[in-house]
Amino acid sequence: xxxxxxxxxxxxxxxxxxxxxxxxxxxxxxxxxxxxxxxxxxxxxxxxxxxxxxxxxxxxxxxxxxxxxxxxxxxxxxxxxxxxxxxxxxxxxxxxxxxxxxxxxxxxxxxxxxxxxxxxxxxxxxxxxxxxxxxxxxxxxxx
Numbered sequence: 157x158x159x160x161x162x163x164x165x166x167x168x169x170x171x172x173x174x175x176x177x178x179x180x181x182x183x184x185x186x187x188x189x190x191x192x193x194x195x196x197x198x199x200x201x202x203x204x205x206x207x208x209x210x211x212x213x214x215x216x217x218x219x220x221x222x223x224x225x226x227x228x229x230x231x232x233x234x235x236x237x238x239x240x241x242x243x244x245x246x247x248x249x250x251x252x253x254x255x256x257x258x259x260x261x262x263x264x265x266x267x268x269x270x271x272x273x274x275x276x277x278x279x280x281x282x283x284x285x286x287x288x289x290x291x292x293x294x295x296x297x298x299x
Contacts, residue, residue, distance in 0.1 A: 174262040175281045179272065184208040189262030192254070194277050196223065199268035209266060216250050218276050219243060233274045240279050255284055 174189065180199045184191060184207075193199075193209045196217035218226070218240050226236040244251060257263050269275035 174258045175284050176262060176264040177272075177277050177281055178264050178266055179270075180207055180209075180266045180268050187262060188264040190257060191264045191266050193266045194280055195268050196220065197268075207266070213250065213254075216244070216247055216254075216280065223276075228269060228271055228274060230271070230274050236274075237279050240276060241283060244280065244283050251283065258284060 176188065178188065178191075180193065180195075180202060188208075190210045191208055193207070193212040194216055196214050198212075199207065217223070218236075222236070222239055222243065226232050254263065265277040265281055267275050267277040269277075
């Protein structure tokens with residue numbers, strides 16, 4: 157298997173969707189497409205020029221309360237994923253915008269966390285790559 161060893165399962169993205177993940181401290185690459193910072197806080201010690209961010213979507217980041225509760229504790233990861241996914245579902249318009257952007261070309265969700273597996277960008281990428289829920293069409297498995 158080739159590719160970065162530290163990449164999460166979502167980092168590879170879905171070829172049809174074009175969603176990638178990258179730490180903001182890693183150098184930008186031509187294949188990044190549109191680089192979108194998905195953290196509420198600007199990364200420490202990094203200039204805007206060096207970060208090469210085209211969009212900063214603070215609104216899609218976890219709430220301050222959730223971010224502080226999680227504290228990047230892997231033991232809290234399952235509950236963080238559940239709570240953050242619920243927060244993201246309330247951002248349907250922004251999720252649709254990001255899905256449309258990813259369908260048009262590659263996007264890279266950029267984050268500052270040192271943990272490449274347990275961070276908000278991983279959860280966001282999974283939701284972006286999942287089929288959007290349609291109003292009135294719950295995922296019950298019956299027709």
